[in-house]
Amino acid sequence: MSTATATRRRAGRASPRAGSARPRRRGGLMAWVFAAPFLILFLVMYAGPLLAGLGMSFTDLRSTDVRHPLNVNGVGLANYQRLLHDEAMRKAAWNTFFFVATGVPLTIVFGLAAAVALHSGIGRARTFFRTGYFLPQVTSIIGIAVAWRFLLDPQSGLLNEALGAIGVHGPAWLADERTALPSLVAMATWRGFGFDMVIFLAALQGVPRELYEAADVDGAGRWAKFRRVTLPMLRPALLFTVVYSTIGYMQFLEEPFVMTKGGPLDSTLSASYAIYFQFGAGNYGYAGAAASVLFMVIVALSFLQFRVLRPKHL
């Protein structure tokens, strides 16, 4: 754990060193004062619940025990072992992996493409397009789910109508186990790419013109310029969007919950949804174990991404 922390510190900005002259005692105390609101809130609302969540994973706690949560049996690693053999959990893990592996790159690619398009001298209309592309981000899934269900309706949704016009017979998007998860990936990409777009837009503005001019002098074409100048300069932005999207997508729950309830045949069952289901079924100990595993995977992935995508100059 300490290695991960050190890496993250290096990946962030270099912090002010103690070389600056200031009374150490005063500085040290003040930092605690400034960090106090967060620490107090964390202590009150998160520390206990986090320990409880971890602790319950080693017991057979059920919803029927909520009034006497200590009246339970410790079961060691039994819950974790059960996870390994649980077919539904394995499916959920695979679905989540698929969702992240396709959703994160798609969201970033579309975000980057939109940012590049808007950046290349659109000028006034930029705000208009930017707002439009960001719109899906601000809608809550519950509000927009009705619209999406109507759009994806196999008989007469707009999508299949449009496909029908060019002679393609669209499938039952949400009812067919082969297309259900990809449909949700598309939905999530639609919702998320605006956020990445805005990040990239700003990052693009920070790329110095001289670099492009120098590349022009070297006779570089547009694609080469993109690869050699733009992308490297976007590395920090890429790191942020990749890490942030991954953390978010690994916990994806709303889309399957609202659109497909994990079906058909668990093909859209996500890790978070499986945990939520176990939770709703009252298997708190088991749900706690699954959540702990999910958490560890998220941490490991983030650590990996920091390692790989860390901006070279840090």
Next chain:
Amino acid sequence: MRKQVTAGLLAAGLVLSGCGRNGTTGDDKAKNVDTGKVSGSITVWAQGSEGERLGAFAKRFEAANPGVTVKVTPMGMDVAHDKIISAIAGGATPDVSMIGTTWMGELAKTGAVDPTPGNLIDKSKFFPGSWETVTFDGTAYGVPWYVETRAFYYRTDLAGKAGVKPPATWQEAQSFAKAVKDKAGASQGVYQNYTVGSWQELLPLVWQAGGDILKDGKWSFDTPQMTQALTQFQSYYKAGTAPNKVDEGAFPNNFIKGQAAAFYSGPWMIYALDKDGGAGFAKKYDIAPYPRGSAGGTSLMGGGDLVVFKKTKNRAAAWKFVQWLSDPATQAQWFQEVKDLPAVQSAFGDPALKADKRVAVFGETLKTAKTPPPYPTWDQIAHVLETEIQKVALLKESPADAAKTMQSKADGIGTGA
């Protein structure tokens, strides 16, 4: 960092060392309740359209009991269960709450609900199936509030065109589906729910074949009757007389448009169809009892129950309110308000209920309808059933294999009793 992890593990260890189940949490005994005049206020939670309408309806209780205020909080259906359990965990329960008919086992085991007082509620006036949903481990908690059951909705115009009457037996149901498809243009045949909630259409078939899902207190799914039920269920998909490639949202539009000529559902669909089908649609369909299997036409019963929490600060008023809601006259009035069928049998004699012919079909069905046992693990079992049912409907699994899988998975989950 290492210090924090150590501290955390120590804390967890300390907590765990204090753990351990020390015997049962004590048997609940029903205590009599004061039946005199009541006063003060009570808080009531309810979900769905019941939650929406109960607030205004409860004013009649306030009028009949001056000095009492009833505060109703409506909840969303998806969140009701989480809300109640969290409230129990935090000791912040209301006085009364509506619950689903399969929740009683779990709630009773938490020890948070009050056993039904013997001196207030007469259990014989309820439908037997509905009283079972409030009984756990021999003790009754709360009372049934309203019931619903399932029957066979069919398009009279399409049936007429195909020259068939509503089916009275399993065999006739199969030929009905074929006829409406071949002769009346119902491209989907009849509609059976094969996704979320499909267990509600399977259980009646099991009972109609003479089987049951419990034996000696354990789940019993690997039975000949279950296989027969699944075979009947699958027969439509095999013959192409039921759709298995439609979206959840396809229903009930497919019935309104005449693509599906029949479906199985409860009384609420009457009002949904009348509203969505447009003018005159009510004349195009009718309701018939479940087609009978070898052991009869037993249907599924559902509905809603009411519980009083032990931590109530106004036990007398809470139970009085619950008693008022289960009074036959109130039950009939509630039907007029929300169209929920009464859980009290004598309420069906009320003119308002007698006037609607379609209600009579449900009323008859209720007399023999059964419910799944209110065991704490029912949600998970239902999920197991739904998974296998869907495989069967998609022709990916044979009925016999499905029954075996259901049994083995259910055995792994247990009853939680």
Next chain:
Amino acid sequence: MIRRAALYVLLTLGLGVVVTPFGWAVLSSFKSEHEIRQNPPTFLPAHPTTAGYRELFQRLDLFTVFLNSVVVAVVVVLANMLFCSMVAYALTKLPFRARGAVFTLIMLQMMVPSIVLMVPQFVVVANLGVVNTIFGIILPYLVMPLGIFLMRQFMADIPDELVHAARIDGAGEFKIFFRIVLPLCKPPLATLSLITFLTAWNNFLWPAVVAQTQDKYTLPVALAIFANQEATHYGLLLAGAVVVVTPVVILFLALQRFFVEGIASTGIK
């Protein structure tokens, strides 16, 4: 020239695709119940009606519920603006031995699947006696990890010399914080406002569990009452969806100018 025209066309087409679900929802909120369910679905309302909105107003105490959502969102935004900046200041401009540990706690809060925390957090709230209060609803959201990141990245770029010079002049830390550092943080603060507003405004599960009487419900919680009823009121739900989204869109448009710079700083440095 042609390339630019082609770009515009592409962008507009893209916009059309992106905005369609949203556009359909808004247009359909003005359709009758019957028309919404029509197969094939229509796009423009044939006979525009405000029935959905009227139902929304009649069946919900929309004013109270909307007000609750606003209060919750505004308090969360203000609290985050202050508290996140404070932590960021401690992380970037003050000597702090526990910096790494605090950073770890921040990551913890962000990465834990929140569903497992729901019941224990409710128990905490119940023990604090703030069940069914606005305070209870906002409590877990007063300091959000993403907000801390935002402020931290931006503050790290503020030259230490500014702070340094102020200290030499004898200014206290709080004075430096409020008078010098924060005024420079307008862009990330704008971004933070939008993001935290979004989270608080659209939040559903936690408020649904904490609020026990209707007068404490927020907008998504109140709408959920109608979500799964037997005869679904699509008109009402769509009208509700439009009402939920509108304030956020307005806020986004208002904060546009600051927004881009704000988000940028999180990513690019």
